[in-house]
Amino acid sequence: MNHLSFDLRKRYYPSVCPVCSGDALEVDVTPRKAEFQCPGCGAYEITLAARSAIKGMSQKHRALWLLQARKHVSS
Numbered sequence: 001m002n003h004l005s006f007d008l009r010k011r012y013y014p015s016v017c018p019v020c021s022g023d024a025l026e027v028d029v030t031p032r033k034a035e036f037q038c039p040g041c042g043a044y045e046i047t048l049a050a051r052s053a054i055k056g057m058s059q060k061h062r063a064l065w066l067l068q069a070r071k072h073v074s075s
């Protein structure tokens, strides 16, 4: 995953991407918000509320959600 840019001040740990269910890296931004680095979805932030909401979404709606989420990540 060398193509992903990592912020070395953050502590990433292995996780599962809530959007595509693939292997990803996760870092806690705040107690209620996490940032994901996913090879398939890119970098995005997700709140706890969105994370539980996305489980009930279709793959199509997850993709739409992801488009919005990625705009808010400063790279």
Ligand SMILES: [Zn+2]
Pocket (backbone or CB within 6 Å): 017, 018, 019, 020, 021, 022, 024, 038, 039, 040, 041, 042
């Ligand atoms: Zn993903």
